[in-house]
Amino acid sequence: MPSNAAGPTGLTVNPKPARLRDAAVREPARERRASEPDPTATPVDDVAADAPAEVVSIRPESDAGGVSAIRKTFAALEFIAERGGASAREVSQALGMPMPTVYRILGSLVDSDYLVHLKSDRRFELGYKLHRLGVSLHRQVGVPAQVKTEIARLHERAQTAAYFAVYRGPDVIVAFVDDCPDHRRLQPLNFGMHEASHATAYGKIMLAGMTDAQRDSYLEVHPLTPFTPTTIVDRAELDARLDEVALAGIAWEHEEFVPGMTCAAIAVRDASGMIVGSAAISAASTDVVGREAELEDALRRTASQLSRWFRTGSAALAH
Numbered sequence: 001m002p003s004n005a006a007g008p009t010g011l012t013v014n015p016k017p018a019r020l021r022d023a024a025v026r027e028p029a030r031e032r033r034a035s036e037p038d039p040t041a042t043p044v045d046d047v048a049a050d051a052p053a054e055v056v057s058i059r060p061e062s063d064a065g066g067v068s069a070i071r072k073t074f075a076a077l078e079f080i081a082e083r084g085g086a087s088a089r090e091v092s093q094a095l096g097m098p099m100p101t102v103y104r105i106l107g108s109l110v111d112s113d114y115l116v117h118l119k120s121d122r123r124f125e126l127g128y129k130l131h132r133l134g135v136s137l138h139r140q141v142g143v144p145a146q147v148k149t150e151i152a153r154l155h156e157r158a159q160t161a162a163y164f165a166v167y168r169g170p171d172v173i174v175a176f177v178d179d180c181p182d183h184r185r186l187q188p189l190n191f192g193m194h195e196a197s198h199a200t201a202y203g204k205i206m207l208a209g210m211t212d213a214q215r216d217s218y219l220e221v222h223p224l225t226p227f228t229p230t231t232i233v234d235r236a237e238l239d240a241r242l243d244e245v246a247l248a249g250i251a252w253e254h255e256e257f258v259p260g261m262t263c264a265a266i267a268v269r270d271a272s273g274m275i276v277g278s279a280a281i282s283a284a285s286t287d288v289v290g291r292e293a294e295l296e297d298a299l300r301r302t303a304s305q306l307s308r309w310f311r312t313g314s315a316a317l318a319h
Helices: 018-026 029-034 066-083 088-095 099-111 129-141 145-158 201-208 212-221 235-248 292-312
Strands: 011-013 058-060 115-118 123-126 161-168 171-178 250-254 261-269 275-284
Touching: 066 088, 066 099, 066 123, 088 099, 099 115, 099 123, 145 161, 145 171, 145 275, 145 292, 161 201, 161 261, 171 201, 201 235, 201 250, 201 261, 201 275, 235 250, 250 292, 261 292, 275 292
Parallel strands: none
Antiparallel strands: 011 058, 115 123, 161 171, 161 275, 250 261, 261 275
């Protein structure tokens, strides 16, 4: 899940008088655990239990750390999200961060409800505040229910995964996906995906709808990264392909993004004729052969219905 919320801007240890802090460092770990615990200390896993109390007692500090601390915080959060949970040691080993730094970061995220600490399992998982952020992001992107319904119908008609992409500021993002166990979406084409427009069919539609200046600006910050041997990485070749897409009205990409997979997409337009979105499908290349005309027809029907909705705001789509 991509998030727009910023995490803690700085991190620090819980302050103690120097005399007590030095004594805690010198005291053997076993004796320290047996002594009366510091009420502010929160061991974060089995390794943390052996760390000095001031290392594992964690509180954010607003004016420390700067950009580097923020990047480390998000790196830890993303790693835990991708893994479905992790211990502090796993975060340290994967990201190359010292354990004290990991303790501080994870403690701040727990304090802020971005993570939860499952003490019995000695691991961290995503916190509930992230769900609220995700709900807010979906609301901001704002795909209407009628559009979602039509993309679901495209999925059923085409017997493929189906997508709807939009412009969001300078980016092209996947705003909605409808798939099933028999017709799964491409990975990582999930909600919020905004990379690889040059290598995807929906991205080519959206790039073809940009002015020359808009396209130049977009490609300056989105390099033509090769994903497969057939990905277009030459700007002149890409421009020529986009001219063809603009004339044909439908974009195809054959294994440019994911080996063995083919995608097709079509533009969705508003009342002024401007492209406001793209409906797309994906399937195994072997399943597409001989079905090209059928899939293009399904895309045209979907684009017609969606464009009608964007032109009129009609609450119902005819079929």
